[in-house]
Amino acid sequence: MMKIHDWRTGPYPARVRIALAEKNLQSQVRFVSVDLRKGEHKTPEFLAKNYSGTLPVLELEDGTFIAECTAITEYLDAFAGAPVLTGRTAREKGLIHMMNKRAELELLDAISVYFHHATPGLGPDVEIYQNAEWGFRQRDKALRGMHYFDDILQRQPFVAGEAFSMADITVIGGLIFAGLVKLPVPANCETLQAWYGRMQERPSVKNRVTMSEPAKASI
Amino acid sequence: MMKIHDWRTGPYPARVRIALAEKNLQSQVRFVSVDLRKGEHKTPEFLAKNYSGTLPVLELEDGTFIAECTAITEYLDAFAGAPVLTGRTAREKGLIHMMNKRAELELLDAISVYFHHATPGLGPDVEIYQNAEWGFRQRDKALRGMHYFDDILQRQPFVAGEAFSMADITVIGGLIFAGLVKLPVPANCETLQAWYGRMQERPSVKNRVTMSEPAKASI
DSSP states (O other), rough: EEEEEEEETTTHHHHHHHHHTTOOOOOOOOOOEOOGGGGGGHHHHHHHHOTOOOOOOOOOSSSOOESSSSHHHHHHTSSSSSSSSOSHHHHHHHHHHHHHHHHHIIIIEEEHHHHHSSSOOOOOOOOOOOOOHHHHHHHHHHHHHHHHHHHHHSSSBBTTBSSSSSHHHHHHHHHHHHHTTOOOOOOOOOHHHHHHHHHTTSEEETTTEEEGOOOOOOO | EEEEEEEETOHHHHHHHHHHTTOOGGGGGEEOOOOOGGGGSSSSHHHOOOOOOOEEEEEEETTTTTEEEHHHHHHTTSSSSSSOSSSSSSHHHHHHHHHHHHHHHIIIIHHHHHHHHHHHHTOOOOOOOOOOHHHHHHHHHHHHHHHHHHHHHSSBTTBBBEEEEEEEEHHHHHHHHHHHOOOOOOOOOOOHHHHHHHHHHHHHHTTTTGGSSSOOOOO
């Protein structure tokens, strides 16, 4: 059975949990918890699994580790079944990967840098170097990014066009992170807020945190 | 005919030029030069093509813009023909995307931040905000990244395994950028240096800068 090394409530882990549920592959993985607050993702043991020291990491049955959300999503999306998250045609693949990367650069990764550099982040034992000025710049970039995605969603129903894709999942990850760091979506980004409301109703998004709970024994 | 908006000698443009040549698609594109030193990539006109203000950008015949090297490579790789740069199987796709992203995070993007923040970069008119401390941190990260890729290449012939892929192209982009900013590959990274020597002999890498020159009229 495949394993997912992650942290239940993390925004990056959310990307893979949502992708798993969209592809209906939950029953094919076991979750292994890596405690971010204790810095377990920065130990030599974990760094041997993922040099970059980030979650989540997919472990295949043969012991191969696949890190990075986009890479894990590509792996999972190669399994049969709708929806296709990474695109069918050249044009779809190109647009989805562009918008996915843009959602990282302009929103999710920017909020992550803000969190780790301009707030207490995971605490002093984990955040051994901080650059607050850079963190605040990235916060401001993320707020501009919210306006950008608001504008995009005024023109099309999903981040990369007419269908739900990996790019939507990455924007969702960004807004999950924004919620955790109490960075509100600007009030005038009404389209983005409405879209996020709809996304939160998707079972893959709604149930992502409890996905790794052992099934309760029925009476 | 498709267009590539880029800058001949840029390290990110190199990624797409190399991918184009590997897929033998050079004759299907026209290059449009965007002068980085004049900040043409930060003008409102260019930002309408690519919100993130980076090169290269692929323009399709229908006027669609596809930015981000990985996205453009996915687009081009959907064309038939060897080599396959982004993987055939789930496992190949996962590993190639992981190593491609790692080459960005740990090498190419780190050197880019160093260049734009801790050196004069593209000059004072373009580099309107710099954070030198962050830039130097990223330089040191890139040097550690060189050791990491040296180690990987001691165990396998290419960055993502047994075959040339998009991940190799991204490491090549990183080493092109390292050369431009005069950040030498550490002397004890002999395997990385030898691999880069072999990569520079590939026609796609060797001819990347002159690719956009109009063909010379024969006598």
